Amino acid sequence: MAKTLFDKVWDSHVVRSIKDGPDVFFIDRHFIHEVTSPVAFLGLESRGNTVLYPEKTFATADHNTPTINQHLPVEDVLSANQLDALERNAAKHGILHWGLGDKNNGIVHVVGPENGITLPGATIVCGDSHTSTHGAFGAIAFGIGTSEVEMVLSTQCIMQPKPKKMRININGKLGLGVTPKDVALFIISQQTTSGATGYFVEYAGDVFRDMSMEGRMTVCNLSIEMGARGGMIAPDEKTFEYIKGRALTPKGKDWDKAMEYWKTLHTDENATFDIEFNYDAAEIEPMITYGTNPGMGMGVTKSIPNASQVEGGVETYKKSLGYMHFNEGDTMIGKKIDYVFLGSCTNGRIEDFRAFCSIVKGRKKADHVIAWLVPGSHKVVDQIKEEGLDKIITDAGFELREPGCSACLAMNDDKIPAGKLAVSTSNRNFEGRQGPGSRTLLASPLVAAASAIEGFVTDPRALLVGL
């Protein structure tokens, strides 16, 4: 029977199916971090269980870590406790741990692929909803709760019903200044913040075929923002090229054997989906959000829709615009901004820094803008330096910080102050997400860079022309 990519990977990981119930689903790779794992270890120990396969779990510190002075003790006592707990639990149970200062440390969804932990056809979970990132490699990857973290530690399985299947096809060529982030924000604006609830998405078509691995990661990362369980893209030569030779990928005969399997990972011609959507690449502009969920996005040149033009309740919509201090019909271009954040598991990779630098090179940051540039990992930092991007950044009046999740969720000191407006390359514009009272505009690294230079929301195409 013809199968989708998702079917192939899901079905090969079902230990047993419970009639009318969930599947017992085997997990190949499990990432843990300091925030959602401590209670899982407490549960494990209180039941007298042990970690069944410690070699299949990988720990990194990222969510609450400071992005300056990482060589000093962490000042926040509660954050320090969580970091200590992660280190202690990893050591006690024989789990590989990349703590603060380790050369492999960084955001979990950046370091997984970087180190070859993320592989095609694998099942990958983490107590973090942006685990969907790893779907870029043709893996089934999704976020889980802490109870499930404990399940994976103690049994290497979780119990989940198989989601429905959605395919999103985008053909054609992307225009100038349109990045993978814009593709994702466009899709989410079409689907709304809940449109893909209950589905696992496969992205297909020219746009994703032409996209780099890092771009695919950005798109899959944001799958959760339309409610999807996850998103994935069939592995191809680009995928194999990316993972080959990384620290933890299979080597020698194991690689050859894995390649044989990986080459079968595509949706068969006659396989069917529960639902499909088709979009045209030419429809997509550089995007920006204007509300308090990622579905509230539009082309940067557009104006904010009226309540009557959007799906959902008027009261909720007005509450959202009220929080943002925006009005129906406002244009976004020209709105004065206070902060810019470049980073996160969505846009904290080398290509994102290259894109940012392509605009700020030879220009100067607007004086009133405070900008936080936070690479996703130490390896990204190293590459920034190797390519001389650090000099471009400094010359333009910016500074580089140390890796971590940072202002994406503001668990550390990187909080946007109440009322301030930030252009952010992260993934969520929820009320208070970047600090209590903060107002977030989600956008690509190009929009962030152009806005940081001009000091107000700016269409990056204006600065790209003439380069």
Place this chain on the structure above:
Amino acid sequence: MAYDKFVTLKSSAVPLPIENVDTDQIIPARFLKATERVGFGDNFFRDWRYNADGTPKTDFPLNKEIYAGSKILVGGRNFGSGSSREHAAWAVYDYGLRCVISSAFADIFKNNCLNIGVLPVQVSASFADLLFDAIFADPKTEIKVDLPSQTVTLLSTGASEKFDINPYKKDNMLNGFDDIDYLKNIEEEITTFAQTRPF
């Protein structure tokens, strides 16, 4: 062994007719720093319940005395979206709620609730509206949630609707079992399966 059993629940309900309530609102990230599962109820909807100076926002439903002691929350469509933080479900539980009713839930939040013994009850949009109207008309109106028959009933009028839950999860809720109990019982099957995985 993992949590309280859930069979039937009869209670008044707190209404929150806002759509797309995300888990960052249910429990903001800055309150996720505990290493134990305690104290999340205090910060349940922190920034919607309290002003920056710590004073309560009196118009927020959870701060209204009339709803005190309710064990059910009726929320707007797409309740619990965003972050996978189970802390959101813990906050619901710690606050004293045992059931959330909505016309649509985000997947991960729903799953997290089921894993800790909070019952997510998905009803039709029209039934959710009927519940909101009834609560606004009489804040003390009672709702009965009956898990064995999978029904939710507005007691004042007898209006009732069936809800879905898969039989495995239903059995867990009725008995207070959890998935780890199940998985540990089939560990041999799991370890045998593990040997077939290529990496």
